[in-house]
Amino acid sequence: MQTATEAPKRRRVRITSLEVLCLVLVLAILAQSRLVSVFDVPALRTGSTVFVAICVQALPFLVLGVLISGAIAAFVPARVLRKVMPRGQAAAVGIAGLAGVALPGCECASVPVARRLMGQGVAPAAALTFLLAAPAVNPVVLVATAVAFPGKPEMVLARFLGSFATAVVMGLLWARWGKLEWIVERALRRLPGETDGSGRWAGRWRTFAETARTDLVESGGFLVLGALIAATLNVLVPGRWFDLLAGHLVLGVLVMAVLAVVLALCSEADAFVAASLTALPLLPKLVFLVVGPAIDVKLFALHAGTFGRSFAVRFAPVTFVVAAICAVVAGTVIL
Amino acid sequence: MRRETQNILLVLLGGALLKIGINGDYLRYVKPSQQPWLLAGGAVILALGLFAIVRDLVTARARRVAGDEHGHHHPARSAWLLMLPVLAVFLVAPPALGSDSVIRTDTRAPATQASASFPPLPPGNVVPLTMTDFVSRAGWDGTGSLNGRTVELTGFVTHNGNSVLLARMVITCCAADAFPVTVRLTGLRAAAYPNDTWLEVTGQVVPGTATRATNYTADFTLASAHPVPAPKDPYES
Numbered sequence: 347m348q349t350a351t352e353a354p355k356r357r358r359v360r361i362t363s364l365e366v367l368c369l370v371l372v373l374a375i376l377a378q379s380r381l382v383s384v385f386d387v388p389a390l391r392t393g394s395t396v397f398v399a400i401c402v403q404a405l406p407f408l409v410l411g412v413l414i415s416g417a418i419a420a421f422v423p424a425r426v427l428r429k430v431m432p433r434g435q436a437a438a439v440g441i442a443g444l445a446g447v448a449l450p451g452c453e454c455a456s457v458p459v460a461r462r463l464m465g466q467g468v469a470p471a472a473a474l475t476f477l478l479a480a481p482a483v484n485p486v487v488l489v490a491t492a493v494a495f496p497g498k499p500e501m502v503l504a505r506f507l508g509s510f511a512t513a514v515v516m517g518l519l520w521a522r523w524g525k526l527e528w529i530v531e532r533a534l535r536r537l538p539g540e541t542d543g544s545g546r547w548a549g550r551w552r553t554f555a556e557t558a559r560t561d562l563v564e565s566g567g568f569l570v571l572g573a574l575i576a577a578t579l580n581v582l583v584p585g586r587w588f589d590l591l592a593g594h595l596v597l598g599v600l601v602m603a604v605l606a607v608v609l610a611l612c613s614e615a616d617a618f619v620a621a622s623l624t625a626l627p628l629l630p631k632l633v634f635l636v637v638g639p640a641i642d643v644k645l646f647a648l649h650a651g652t653f654g655r656s657f658a659v660r661f662a663p664v665t666f667v668v669a670a671i672c673a674v675v676a677g678t679v680i681l
Numbered sequence: 682m683r684r685e686t687q688n689i690l691l692v693l694l695g696g697a698l699l700k701i702g703i704n705g706d707y708l709r710y711v712k713p714s715q716q717p718w719l720l721a722g723g724a725v726i727l728a729l730g731l732f733a734i735v736r737d738l739v740t741a742r743a744r745r746v747a748g749d750e751h752g753h754h755h756p757a758r759s760a761w762l763l764m765l766p767v768l769a770v771f772l773v774a775p776p777a778l779g780s781d782s783v784i785r786t787d788t789r790a791p792a793t794q795a796s797a798s799f800p801p802l803p804p805g806n807v808v809p810l811t812m813t814d815f816v817s818r819a820g821w822d823g824t825g826s827l828n829g830r831t832v833e834l835t836g837f838v839t840h841n842g843n844s845v846l847l848a849r850m851v852i853t854c855c856a857a858d859a860f861p862v863t864v865r866l867t868g869l870r871a872a873a874y875p876n877d878t879w880l881e882v883t884g885q886v887v888p889g890t891a892t893r894a895t896n897y898t899a900d901f902t903l904a905s906a907h908p909v910p911a912p913k914d915p916y917e918s
Contacts, residue, residue, distance in 0.1 A: 559730070568762075609858075
């Protein structure tokens with residue numbers, strides 16, 4: 347009989363991620379009291395608080411980013427973007443840098459948006475410029491900087507110029523030497539079933555929700571990984587580093603650049619942290635503020651997840667060096 | 682990871698954000714003004730997950746008839762990491778930063794200009810002050826507005842070496858950027874309280890103790906101290 351031959355096949359237990367998820371949840375609930383006592387070590391307690399704090403603080407901004415990404419995919423046809431962006435790479439890079447002013451969020455929001463811009467046919471150089479400019483030159487971050495450094499408006503100007511220069515230089519470097527094959531194919535792929543202008547509204551909303559959902563699942567995991575690394579370093583890096591720096595300008599610049607990467611602070615908060623280091627001169631603080639939003643461990647994890655590992659291992663070190671140099675130049679000229 | 686699993690994880694994650702956003706636990710991790718962001722973000726994550734589940738259920742039959750296997754897109758295994766914040770929030774619920782962070786992070790003076798001007802303290806026998814205000818005045822107020830005045834402070838106990846500190850963490854965005862402000866308690870038997878006990882204390886500053894040599898940690902002569910429950914917002918900003 348047909349049903350008899352089919353039944354055993356169906357009944358065979360297939361372990362999928364769904365069963366694994368259920369198992370993990372059940373185990374976690376059963377072991378809760380043990381779990382809590384494991385986390386009762388002071389260092390682990392501090393680390394877990396910082397980990398949850400970074401996730402809780404960054405996830406809403408990532409959600410904002412994936413919503414914009416979804417909106418671009420669903421409602422902005424690729425040909426419109428092509429028409430808006432200038433033909434020349436250099437001009438496109440400049441426009442993309444200025445467009446960063448319009449996304450008031452921190453760095454996590456700009457990653458999915460930059461990726462979607464690439465997918466919709468914007469030149470990668472311009473999309474990467476936007477990626478670096480958006481978290482650093484938007485009005486929210488600049489106002490926060492002005493509040494953190496009362497009576498020093500030159501700090502705001504220096505931060506703006508340093509970050510803007512970083513973004514544009516990286517865009518131009520990519521236009522000259524960047525190779526498309528470093529970026530994984532899935533980041534550049536147009537969405538399947540995208541209706542280019544002709545789709546009905548119901549279809550467009552479905553595209554919007556599906557794009558946002560996929561982006562969120564893909565980059566959310568990497569955000570968590572970044573938060574995990576940042577929380578670990580946050581607990582392990584001794585606070586005494588800051589005290590040793592007073593009076594050493596070169597050492598101060600180097601250490602503050604490294605700290606910007608390992609602490610992975612939100613670009614809206616880093617100005618206050620920098621301002622509280624009263625022993626340091628302004629230049630190392632500026633380096634901290636320019637490097638942090640451009641590249642840190644959390645962003646590195648997000649880049650690796652979104653654009654692929656071979657992109658991230660090339661992009662991150664170059665961005666670090668370029669940002670540090672731009673900050674030092676801007677600081678020397680203005681401060 | 683299968684699509685169904687992703688959607689369940691999204692529902693759990695959105696639920697976790699909404700939970701701490703509504704019950705007030707979010708104050709342990711971020712500043713109060715982040716609440717609307719947190720609620721909106723959690724709601725959107727929840728909605729994206731639920732929308733996908735409902736859509737999959739509605740189209741499941743059509744897909745089975747058409748024989749379309751939907752496993753065409755397998756994102757990285759990284760999505761499993763989304764479990765970590767979910768488990769951390771629902772099961773461990775990490776507490777607010779306390780004495781361990783104070784010892785770990787060197788006390789940093791609040792960002793105050795040397796030339797900052799401080800209004801005189803309001804009249805009254807006991808003046809309640811925030812720790813940040815107290816530490817700024819103790820370190821930078823040339824007019825000595827604290828001297829001879831009895832003030833009331835709220836913070837938690839931290840034993841650091843031989844000194845007993847009253848501390849409060851200051852955050853500007855989230856707990857990752859927290860740094861402590863502290864005063865050193867003298868008089869009474871402050872050492873009797875264990876770490877992380879929240880105290881409401883009254884007393885007076887010892888003039889001239891908040892210097893660079895003491896890392897701007899002023900001495901505070903206790904007049905009274907009694908334990909209080911931890912405040913809803915454990916941080917100052």
